[in-house]
Amino acid sequence: MSQQVILTETVDRVGVIRLNRPDALNALNADLMYAVVEAAEAFQDDPNVMAIVLTGSEKAFAAGADIKEMSEKSYIDMQQSDWFSHWNRLSDIRLPIIAAVNGYALGGGCELAMIADMIIAGPKTKFGQPEINLGVIPGMGGSQRLTRAIGKAKAMDLVLTGRMIGGEEAERAGLVARLVADDEVFDTAMEVGKTIAAKSRPVVMIAKEAVDAAFETTLEQGLLFERRTFHALFALEDQKEGMDAFANKREAQFKDR
Numbered sequence: 001m002s003q004q005v006i007l008t009e010t011v012d013r014v015g016v017i018r019l020n021r022p023d024a025l026n027a028l029n030a031d032l033m034y035a036v037v038e039a040a041e042a043f044q045d046d047p048n049v050m051a052i053v054l055t056g057s058e059k060a061f062a063a064g065a066d067i068k069e070m071s072e073k074s075y076i077d078m079q080q081s082d083w084f085s086h087w088n089r090l091s092d093i094r095l096p097i098i099a100a101v102n103g104y105a106l107g108g109g110c111e112l113a114m115i116a117d118m119i120i121a122g123p124k125t126k127f128g129q130p131e132i133n134l135g136v137i138p139g140m141g142g143s144q145r146l147t148r149a150i151g152k153a154k155a156m157d158l159v160l161t162g163r164m165i166g167g168e169e170a171e172r173a174g175l176v177a178r179l180v181a182d183d184e185v186f187d188t189a190m191e192v193g194k195t196i197a198a199k200s201r202p203v204v205m206i207a208k209e210a211v212d213a214a215f216e217t218t219l220e221q222g223l224l225f226e227r228r229t230f231h232a233l234f235a236l237e238d239q240k241e242g243m244d245a246f247a248n249k250r251e252a253q254f255k256d257r
Protein backbone atom coordinates (compact mmCIF):
# COMPACT_ATOMS: atom_id res chain seq x y z
CA MET A 1 0.00 0.00 0.00
CA SER A 2 1.28 3.47 -0.78
CA GLN A 3 2.17 5.80 2.08
CA GLN A 4 -0.67 7.87 3.53
CA VAL A 5 -0.17 11.48 2.48
CA ILE A 6 -1.77 12.75 5.67
CA LEU A 7 -2.20 11.34 9.17
CA THR A 8 -5.25 12.25 11.24
CA GLU A 9 -6.34 11.80 14.84
CA THR A 10 -8.71 13.42 17.31
CA VAL A 11 -7.36 14.49 20.71
CA ASP A 12 -9.70 16.09 23.28
CA ARG A 13 -12.14 17.41 20.65
CA VAL A 14 -9.30 18.75 18.48
CA GLY A 15 -8.90 17.18 15.04
CA VAL A 16 -5.28 16.92 13.91
CA ILE A 17 -4.23 16.78 10.24
CA ARG A 18 -0.53 16.09 9.73
CA LEU A 19 0.93 16.41 6.21
CA ASN A 20 2.99 13.31 5.57
CA ARG A 21 5.15 13.40 2.44
CA PRO A 22 8.52 13.67 4.21
CA ASP A 23 10.55 12.72 1.12
CA ALA A 24 9.12 15.70 -0.76
CA LEU A 25 9.10 18.14 2.19
CA ASN A 26 5.30 17.81 2.21
CA ALA A 27 4.96 19.26 -1.29
CA LEU A 28 1.27 19.68 -2.01
CA ASN A 29 0.32 17.26 -4.78
CA ALA A 30 -3.27 16.57 -5.83
CA ASP A 31 -3.62 13.50 -3.57
CA LEU A 32 -2.56 15.51 -0.56
CA MET A 33 -4.77 18.45 -1.45
CA TYR A 34 -7.88 16.24 -1.67
CA ALA A 35 -6.93 14.33 1.48
CA VAL A 36 -6.58 17.52 3.56
CA VAL A 37 -9.86 18.96 2.33
CA GLU A 38 -11.75 15.70 2.92
CA ALA A 39 -10.26 15.25 6.39
CA ALA A 40 -11.23 18.80 7.36
CA GLU A 41 -14.78 18.26 6.08
CA ALA A 42 -15.02 14.97 8.03
CA PHE A 43 -13.93 16.79 11.22
CA GLN A 44 -16.51 19.48 10.57
CA ASP A 45 -19.24 16.83 10.19
CA ASP A 46 -18.29 15.34 13.57
CA PRO A 47 -20.05 17.35 16.30
CA ASN A 48 -17.43 16.22 18.80
CA VAL A 49 -14.67 18.10 16.99
CA MET A 50 -14.36 21.79 17.84
CA ALA A 51 -11.15 22.89 16.13
CA ILE A 52 -8.59 21.59 13.66
CA VAL A 53 -4.80 21.70 13.99
CA LEU A 54 -3.00 21.48 10.66
CA THR A 55 0.69 20.66 10.83
CA GLY A 56 3.66 19.18 8.96
CA SER A 57 7.06 18.00 10.13
CA GLU A 58 9.95 19.63 11.94
CA LYS A 59 11.72 20.28 8.62
CA ALA A 60 8.73 21.41 6.57
CA PHE A 61 5.16 22.45 7.06
CA ALA A 62 5.05 22.31 3.24
CA ALA A 63 7.67 23.38 0.69
CA GLY A 64 5.00 24.44 -1.79
CA ALA A 65 2.84 23.00 -4.50
CA ASP A 66 4.41 19.87 -6.02
CA ILE A 67 6.66 21.35 -8.71
CA LYS A 68 7.31 17.95 -10.31
CA GLU A 69 3.59 17.27 -10.65
CA MET A 70 2.92 20.70 -12.18
CA SER A 71 5.91 21.29 -14.39
CA GLU A 72 4.66 19.60 -17.58
CA LYS A 73 1.08 20.88 -17.40
CA SER A 74 -0.25 23.20 -20.08
CA TYR A 75 -2.37 26.29 -19.70
CA ILE A 76 -5.43 24.32 -20.76
CA ASP A 77 -4.72 21.57 -18.18
CA MET A 78 -4.55 24.18 -15.46
CA GLN A 79 -7.52 26.20 -16.65
CA GLN A 80 -9.84 23.24 -17.29
CA SER A 81 -9.10 21.52 -13.96
CA ASP A 82 -9.14 24.92 -12.22
CA TRP A 83 -5.98 23.72 -10.44
CA PHE A 84 -5.86 24.75 -6.74
CA SER A 85 -9.55 25.72 -6.64
CA HIS A 86 -10.17 22.77 -4.31
CA TRP A 87 -8.38 24.65 -1.57
CA ASN A 88 -11.45 26.91 -1.49
CA ARG A 89 -13.22 24.01 0.22
CA LEU A 90 -10.73 24.42 3.07
CA SER A 91 -11.48 28.12 3.41
CA ASP A 92 -15.18 27.18 3.61
CA ILE A 93 -14.58 25.07 6.74
CA ARG A 94 -16.52 26.65 9.61
CA LEU A 95 -14.41 25.23 12.45
CA PRO A 96 -11.30 27.19 13.43
CA ILE A 97 -8.13 25.90 11.77
CA ILE A 98 -4.85 26.45 13.59
CA ALA A 99 -1.68 25.99 11.55
CA ALA A 100 1.28 24.69 13.59
CA VAL A 101 4.17 25.64 11.32
CA ASN A 102 7.76 24.42 11.66
CA GLY A 103 10.44 24.52 8.99
CA TYR A 104 9.61 25.58 5.44
CA ALA A 105 6.25 27.13 4.61
CA LEU A 106 6.92 28.16 1.03
CA GLY A 107 4.69 28.97 -1.91
CA GLY A 108 1.56 26.88 -1.58
CA GLY A 109 2.78 25.91 1.91
CA CYS A 110 2.70 29.54 3.07
CA GLU A 111 -0.64 29.94 1.32
CA LEU A 112 -2.04 26.84 3.03
CA ALA A 113 -0.96 28.22 6.41
CA MET A 114 -2.72 31.48 5.53
CA ILE A 115 -5.98 29.64 4.79
CA ALA A 116 -5.86 28.63 8.45
CA ASP A 117 -7.34 31.07 10.95
CA MET A 118 -4.22 31.36 13.08
CA ILE A 119 -0.57 30.53 12.57
CA ILE A 120 1.64 29.33 15.42
CA ALA A 121 5.33 29.29 14.46
CA GLY A 122 8.85 29.24 15.86
CA PRO A 123 11.92 31.40 15.16
CA LYS A 124 13.30 28.80 12.72
CA THR A 125 10.11 28.64 10.64
CA LYS A 126 10.73 29.98 7.11
CA PHE A 127 7.88 31.65 5.25
CA GLY A 128 8.16 32.70 1.62
CA GLN A 129 6.53 33.00 -1.78
CA PRO A 130 9.36 31.86 -4.05
CA GLU A 131 7.17 31.25 -7.12
CA ILE A 132 8.87 34.13 -8.96
CA ASN A 133 12.02 31.95 -9.10
CA LEU A 134 10.02 29.32 -11.01
CA GLY A 135 8.61 31.73 -13.55
CA VAL A 136 5.15 31.87 -11.99
CA ILE A 137 3.30 33.81 -9.29
CA PRO A 138 1.49 32.64 -6.15
CA GLY A 139 -1.64 30.68 -7.07
CA MET A 140 -3.68 30.14 -3.92
CA GLY A 141 -3.64 33.37 -1.99
CA GLY A 142 -0.04 34.59 -1.80
CA SER A 143 -0.83 37.84 -3.57
CA GLN A 144 -4.15 38.31 -1.75
CA ARG A 145 -4.15 36.85 1.77
CA LEU A 146 -0.49 37.73 2.32
CA THR A 147 -1.11 41.34 1.32
CA ARG A 148 -4.10 41.56 3.65
CA ALA A 149 -2.06 39.96 6.46
CA ILE A 150 1.19 41.94 6.24
CA GLY A 151 0.44 44.89 3.94
CA LYS A 152 1.68 45.89 0.51
CA ALA A 153 5.29 46.76 1.35
CA LYS A 154 6.29 43.39 2.76
CA ALA A 155 4.02 41.37 0.44
CA MET A 156 5.68 43.01 -2.58
CA ASP A 157 9.09 42.29 -1.07
CA LEU A 158 8.32 38.58 -0.65
CA VAL A 159 6.40 38.04 -3.89
CA LEU A 160 8.82 39.97 -6.13
CA THR A 161 12.11 38.75 -4.67
CA GLY A 162 11.15 35.30 -3.40
CA ARG A 163 13.07 35.94 -0.18
CA MET A 164 12.22 33.89 2.91
CA ILE A 165 11.47 35.43 6.30
CA GLY A 166 11.93 33.77 9.67
CA GLY A 167 9.28 33.34 12.33
CA GLU A 168 10.29 36.47 14.25
CA GLU A 169 9.95 38.74 11.22
CA ALA A 170 6.69 37.01 10.29
CA GLU A 171 5.31 37.61 13.77
CA ARG A 172 6.35 41.29 13.71
CA ALA A 173 4.69 41.63 10.31
CA GLY A 174 1.39 40.21 11.57
CA LEU A 175 1.43 36.85 9.79
CA VAL A 176 1.96 34.79 12.94
CA ALA A 177 -0.48 34.84 15.87
CA ARG A 178 1.92 33.30 18.40
CA LEU A 179 5.68 32.91 18.18
CA VAL A 180 6.93 30.18 20.53
CA ALA A 181 10.04 28.01 20.83
CA ASP A 182 10.38 25.76 17.78
CA ASP A 183 9.79 22.60 19.79
CA GLU A 184 6.65 24.05 21.39
CA VAL A 185 4.82 24.95 18.18
CA PHE A 186 2.61 21.85 17.94
CA ASP A 187 1.83 21.69 21.67
CA THR A 188 0.90 25.37 21.69
CA ALA A 189 -1.43 24.86 18.73
CA MET A 190 -3.05 21.94 20.56
CA GLU A 191 -3.47 24.11 23.67
CA VAL A 192 -5.16 26.77 21.55
CA GLY A 193 -7.41 24.08 20.05
CA LYS A 194 -8.30 22.71 23.49
CA THR A 195 -9.05 26.22 24.77
CA ILE A 196 -11.47 26.70 21.88
CA ALA A 197 -12.92 23.23 22.54
CA ALA A 198 -14.20 24.43 25.94
CA LYS A 199 -16.41 27.07 24.26
CA SER A 200 -19.77 26.75 22.51
CA ARG A 201 -19.47 25.17 19.03
CA PRO A 202 -22.08 27.39 17.33
CA VAL A 203 -20.62 30.51 18.93
CA VAL A 204 -17.09 29.57 17.85
CA MET A 205 -18.29 29.16 14.26
CA ILE A 206 -20.12 32.48 14.34
CA ALA A 207 -17.11 34.27 15.85
CA LYS A 208 -14.96 32.97 12.97
CA GLU A 209 -17.56 34.16 10.43
CA ALA A 210 -17.67 37.59 12.02
CA VAL A 211 -13.89 38.09 11.83
CA ASP A 212 -13.81 36.75 8.27
CA ALA A 213 -16.55 39.21 7.30
CA ALA A 214 -14.09 42.03 7.99
CA PHE A 215 -12.22 41.02 4.82
CA GLU A 216 -15.30 40.91 2.61
CA THR A 217 -17.41 43.94 3.55
CA THR A 218 -17.35 47.66 4.22
CA LEU A 219 -16.95 48.69 7.86
CA GLU A 220 -20.60 49.76 8.05
CA GLN A 221 -21.90 46.44 6.66
CA GLY A 222 -19.46 44.49 8.81
CA LEU A 223 -20.55 46.29 11.97
CA LEU A 224 -24.20 45.64 11.14
CA PHE A 225 -23.46 41.96 10.47
CA GLU A 226 -21.64 41.75 13.79
CA ARG A 227 -24.38 43.52 15.75
CA ARG A 228 -27.27 41.51 14.28
CA THR A 229 -25.33 38.28 14.79
CA PHE A 230 -24.62 39.30 18.37
CA HIS A 231 -28.36 39.87 18.88
CA ALA A 232 -29.14 36.44 17.39
CA LEU A 233 -26.87 34.72 19.93
CA PHE A 234 -29.43 35.56 22.61
CA ALA A 235 -31.52 32.73 21.10
CA LEU A 236 -28.92 30.20 22.30
CA GLU A 237 -29.01 28.23 25.53
CA ASP A 238 -25.23 28.66 25.61
CA GLN A 239 -25.61 32.46 25.95
CA LYS A 240 -27.84 31.95 29.01
CA GLU A 241 -25.39 29.39 30.40
CA GLY A 242 -22.33 31.59 29.81
CA MET A 243 -23.81 34.64 31.48
CA ASP A 244 -25.37 32.65 34.35
CA ALA A 245 -22.03 30.96 34.99
CA PHE A 246 -20.31 34.35 35.18
CA ALA A 247 -22.92 35.73 37.59
CA ASN A 248 -22.66 32.66 39.82
CA LYS A 249 -18.85 32.51 39.70
CA ARG A 250 -18.73 29.02 38.19
CA GLU A 251 -17.29 27.45 35.06
CA ALA A 252 -19.68 27.52 32.06
CA GLN A 253 -20.79 24.12 30.74
CA PHE A 254 -21.75 24.75 27.13
CA LYS A 255 -24.07 22.34 25.35
CA ASP A 256 -23.45 23.57 21.79
CA ARG A 257 -27.06 24.68 21.43
Ligand code: HXC
Binding pocket: 023, 024, 025, 027, 028, 063, 064, 065, 066, 067, 068, 069, 084, 104, 106, 107, 108, 109, 111, 130, 131, 134, 137, 138, 139, 140
Ligand atom coordinates in the same frame (compact mmCIF):
# COMPACT_ATOMS: atom_id res chain seq x y z
C1 HXC B 1 8.23 18.95 -5.32
C2 HXC B 1 9.86 19.21 -3.72
C3 HXC B 1 9.41 20.52 -3.43
C4 HXC B 1 8.28 21.01 -4.17
C5 HXC B 1 11.09 20.10 -2.17
N1 HXC B 1 10.91 19.00 -2.92
N2 HXC B 1 10.19 21.04 -2.47
N3 HXC B 1 9.25 18.44 -4.65
N4 HXC B 1 7.75 20.18 -5.09
N5 HXC B 1 7.76 22.20 -3.94
C6 HXC B 1 11.68 17.75 -2.91
C7 HXC B 1 13.04 17.92 -3.56
O1 HXC B 1 12.93 17.81 -4.95
C8 HXC B 1 13.79 16.75 -2.94
O2 HXC B 1 13.40 15.56 -3.60
C9 HXC B 1 13.23 16.70 -1.53
O3 HXC B 1 11.97 17.38 -1.57
C10 HXC B 1 14.11 17.42 -0.53
O4 HXC B 1 14.35 18.72 -1.00
P1 HXC B 1 15.81 19.38 -1.13
O5 HXC B 1 15.72 20.49 -2.10
O6 HXC B 1 16.83 18.32 -1.38
O7 HXC B 1 16.00 19.92 0.36
P2 HXC B 1 16.87 21.16 0.83
O8 HXC B 1 18.19 21.20 0.11
O9 HXC B 1 16.89 21.10 2.32
O10 HXC B 1 16.07 22.48 0.35
C11 HXC B 1 14.82 22.76 0.90
C12 HXC B 1 14.10 23.84 0.05
C13 HXC B 1 14.04 23.37 -1.42
C14 HXC B 1 14.83 25.18 0.17
C15 HXC B 1 12.68 23.99 0.65
O11 HXC B 1 13.55 22.06 -1.48
C16 HXC B 1 13.17 24.23 -2.29
O12 HXC B 1 13.55 25.34 -2.68
N6 HXC B 1 11.99 23.71 -2.64
C17 HXC B 1 11.08 24.38 -3.54
C18 HXC B 1 10.41 25.55 -2.84
C19 HXC B 1 9.46 26.26 -3.79
O13 HXC B 1 9.89 26.77 -4.83
N7 HXC B 1 8.20 26.28 -3.45
C20 HXC B 1 7.17 26.91 -4.28
C21 HXC B 1 6.61 25.86 -5.20
S1 HXC B 1 5.51 26.57 -6.37
P3 HXC B 1 14.51 14.52 -4.16
O14 HXC B 1 13.69 13.48 -4.87
O15 HXC B 1 15.46 15.29 -5.03
O16 HXC B 1 15.18 14.00 -2.90
C22 HXC B 1 4.12 26.82 -5.53
C23 HXC B 1 3.04 27.41 -6.35
C24 HXC B 1 1.92 27.82 -5.48
O17 HXC B 1 3.98 26.52 -4.39
C25 HXC B 1 0.73 27.97 -6.26
C26 HXC B 1 -0.46 27.60 -5.48
C27 HXC B 1 -0.33 26.35 -4.68
